[in-house]
Amino acid sequence: MASTPTPERAPAVAQPKARVSVPPCQPQTPERKVWPQGTLLWGTSRKDSQRETSSILASVELGRVRLGAATVSGVRLEQGRLVAASREPKALVSAVMQGRASDGAPVEVALCGAEAAAEDPSVMWYQIQVWDAEREAWENPCVATHRVPSPRALAVPGVWDEKGARHEEAGRFTFACENGVIAKCIQWGYKPWGEKAGYSLEALHQACTRMARADYCGDGRSHTREDMPIDMYDGLAVLTRTKEAAGGWEPALASFEAAWTADGAWCLSRTRDGSAVERILEECPARFEVGEKDLGEGDRCKVLRKGEHAEAVLLRNRSYEKGAPLRAGQRP
Structure with a gap:
């Protein structure tokens, strides 16, 4: 007579941890x-x-x-x-x-x-x-x-x-x-819900987020270091270039770094973290090419965005070159 098979035991399923009744907004250390x-x-x-x-x-x-x-x-x-x-x-x-x-x-x-x-x-x-x-x-x-x-x-x-x-x-x-x-x-002044001279600041705010992280390729990768002072200025003059020493910022020690659009850099003169510009060309070869462009006021590009005109630039920045003393910047 055939024996009755023993029913297989279902695998144990981990139960979610019970929510402890802890009210929010507790004091934080x-x-x-x-x-x-x-x-x-x-x-x-x-x-x-x-x-x-x-x-x-x-x-x-x-x-x-x-x-x-x-x-x-x-x-x-x-x-x-x-x-x-x-x-x-x-x-x-x-x-x-x-x-x-x-x-x-x-x-x-x-x-x-x-x-x-x-x-x-x-x-x-x-x-x-x-x-x-x-x-x-x-x-x-x-x-x-x-x-x-x-x-x-x-x-x-x-x-x-x-x-x-x-x-x-x-x-x-x-x-x-x-x-x-x-x-x-x-x-710093770029409220995405604000406007100046009839223009929305939404795109300028986004360009600022790329600039602040030195996200040249527009892919989320930053090329900056902690506590790097920067100075920024835009076409709407929400912020203007700082030409005199103020708030720890030393203009004489700074030089042009890059020009920016909402999806990354439009051009570069150098990198903020001191790495070679060739590294950026390798990271996003479809975006940049070697070339020169004078944007005025001593802002000269060495690497340019492919297929876009300078009118796309929303924001420019200066920073200290590698080796220059790092101080608390005017807009840290």
């Missing part, structure tokens, strides 16, 4: 993890430590906002301020929003504070925290530095991908931490 200048895009900690433009918080959704047990509807972003019907920006403090990391993974984001910038009350700074499921704690996702040990964030229209390109995505925005270049460029 400042951490000085790194000392970045010019290399961070969002200004947040990396999701993947090996990828330069990886972030634990790359975008946030406007349509799924909770304040306690209630759902808040109609939240929108107006010139860098999060508002809802009949609510001032500070009235949304303690709200929890839904975000995404750069790899698309979901993350909860708590709005823990809101304050107008002292130097520009039209700019609203937010203190934010994200839920870390592994540590079972709310944490500030912004990278701290010796200058800014408890960094805040700006609410910025649009989202950025891992190549540093900005996109419009309906119902989503970016929390840009103050130690990253998205926020720095706004602090």
Whole structure:
């Protein structure tokens, strides 16, 4: 008589770790993890430590906002301020929003504070925290530095991908931490929601993010070092070239570096980190070619963008050449 087969046992499935009931917006102890200048895009900690433009918080959704047990509807972003019907920006403090990391993974984001910038009350700074499921704690996702040990964030229209390109995505925005270049460029005057002389500053802001990270190829790779002073100037004169020593900036020690468009450099004279220009030609051979162009005021290019005219230039910058003493720049 045949024996009855023993039923196979189903493989054990790992159960998700139960969510601990920890309220957001807990006091945070400042951490000085790194000392970045010019290399961070969002200004947040990396999701993947090996990828330069990886972030634990790359975008946030406007349509799924909770304040306690209630759902808040109609939240929108107006010139860098999060508002809802009949609510001032500070009235949304303690709200929890839904975000995404750069790899698309979901993350909860708590709005823990809101304050107008002292130097520009039209700019609203937010203190934010994200839920870390592994540590079972709310944490500030912004990278701290010796200058800014408890960094805040700006609410910025649009989202950025891992190549540093900005996109419009309906119902989503970016929390840009103050130690990253998205926020720095706004602090320098390039508000993407602003305008000057009838021209939108959105493209200038994006060109600034490329310039600040020395992302010559427009592919997300930076070519700068921490604490590199820079001076920038644009065709709309939002910022003008600094010609006299001020704020630690020494114009006599600086020289023209590059001219910029929204998707990377239009031309280069040299690199900011001191590497050979030939390296950039190797990294993006389809983009550049050897050639000279005088942009005026002593700004002479040695490598040019293929197939584009100089009218595409939005922004130019100067920096110290390798070997020059590095000092705290006027716009660090």
